[in-house]
Amino acid sequence: MTMFRWGVLSTANIARNQLLPAMQDAQNGFVAAIASRDLSRARQVADRFGAPHAFGSYDELLASDTVDGVYIPLPTSQHVEWSLKAARAGKHVLCEKPISLNADEIDGLIAERDRSGRIISEAFMISYHPQWAKVRELVENGAIGRLRHVSGVFTYFNTDPDNMRNRLELGGGALPDIGVYPTVSTRFSTGVEPLKVRATVERDPRFGTDTYSNVTADFGEFNLTFYCSTQMALRQEMLFHGEKGTIEITAPFNAGDYGHAFITLHDQDRGNSEVFRFAGVRQYRTMLETFANAALNAEGELFSLEDSKANQKLIDAIYRAGEHDGWETV
Numbered sequence: 001m002t003m004f005r006w007g008v009l010s011t012a013n014i015a016r017n018q019l020l021p022a023m024q025d026a027q028n029g030f031v032a033a034i035a036s037r038d039l040s041r042a043r044q045v046a047d048r049f050g051a052p053h054a055f056g057s058y059d060e061l062l063a064s065d066t067v068d069g070v071y072i073p074l075p076t077s078q079h080v081e082w083s084l085k086a087a088r089a090g091k092h093v094l095c096e097k098p099i100s101l102n103a104d105e106i107d108g109l110i111a112e113r114d115r116s117g118r119i120i121s122e123a124f125m126i127s128y129h130p131q132w133a134k135v136r137e138l139v140e141n142g143a144i145g146r147l148r149h150v151s152g153v154f155t156y157f158n159t160d161p162d163n164m165r166n167r168l169e170l171g172g173g174a175l176p177d178i179g180v181y182p183t184v185s186t187r188f189s190t191g192v193e194p195l196k197v198r199a200t201v202e203r204d205p206r207f208g209t210d211t212y213s214n215v216t217a218d219f220g221e222f223n224l225t226f227y228c229s230t231q232m233a234l235r236q237e238m239l240f241h242g243e244k245g246t247i248e249i250t251a252p253f254n255a256g257d258y259g260h261a262f263i264t265l266h267d268q269d270r271g272n273s274e275v276f277r278f279a280g281v282r283q284y285r286t287m288l289e290t291f292a293n294a295a296l297n298a299e300g301e302l303f304s305l306e307d308s309k310a311n312q313k314l315i316d317a318i319y320r321a322g323e324h325d326g327w328e329t330v
Helices: 011-025 037-048 059-061 076-088 101-117 130-140 176-190 281-297 303-321
Strands: 006-009 029-035 053-055 071-073 092-095 120-122 147-157 194-202 210-218 223-229 231-242 245-248 261-266 272-277
Touching: 006 011, 006 059, 011 029, 011 071, 011 194, 011 281, 029 037, 029 059, 037 053, 037 245, 053 059, 053 261, 059 076, 071 281, 076 092, 076 101, 092 176, 092 223, 092 281, 101 303, 130 176, 130 231, 130 261, 130 272, 147 176, 176 210, 176 223, 176 231, 176 303, 194 303, 210 231, 210 303, 245 281
Parallel strands: 006 029, 006 071, 029 053, 071 092, 092 120, 147 223
Antiparallel strands: 147 231, 194 210, 210 223, 231 245, 245 261, 261 272
16 A cells, blocks of 8 residues: 655644644554754654654755655644645645635635645544534435524633734634634535624734634524634534424534534434434544545545635634624625
8 A cells, every 4th residue: 555655844732632643543644754943853753753754944844755745733824835835845735724814815725736736625624524424414314404503612711822822923813723613514514605794703902812703604594603712611512403403513623532422413303312423533534544545546525725715704704794793795
């Protein structure tokens, strides 16, 4: 079996805690190289995860013929820049979400993808978890009748001034960090795009970042309401409410870390509930294996840049809506 050779640009926490362990376990790829602006740091992380190569700059890794593609966990403000550089260097690109802070910037990524023939994909790991494929199947098959409302929550508490999530210049904020999950999971599950949105968006005066948003999005056929915050107690939940039942996702975004992955279908007509469990699934590994298979064999469905742009358009509209009272067109 041909193995996909991964390079990682930076030694960020999410890389060390999630993606690098998943690369070690993947069946069709391995960690080939780590890059950091600090060579000793790159070598330390490379040794920890069995990577044979370490580089003291990101450009050195991109110039190396020891990797086929890169995972980019850099600060959000640098995602577009380094995704473009990587694709131009002939590398496939899996970039941490959000891939951009502005929907219009994604057009340049689409153009580079089409020009170079390299994959550029945003790392929305939830779209590779079978629990979300099951939610989509249930909604499509009418298991809850006509869908009328989706509700979501994603919150945690973090006031560390040095954390990138609280640094505006690095792309910090609740909406780009976690608000993207209720939006992308709703769009993924229904195949419907939003028409307009209204929102309350609050910012921390110390950081300038958005720390709380309360959002209503009109999808025409149904509404999505959700709130997200970086300064509230930990909680995540998604609920799809139809005329004949509900679908409740217990650990919608950090399945495995936050809690066991299972969804509950409540059927009002039959007066019963059915639970679907997804034991042992590791969504980061599934994402990496799907990506590698697409790069090596041109097989498998990836989260597309067109999907990334559609989701970011909604986030952009939420920010605009937060500046006034009333609806904003997506």
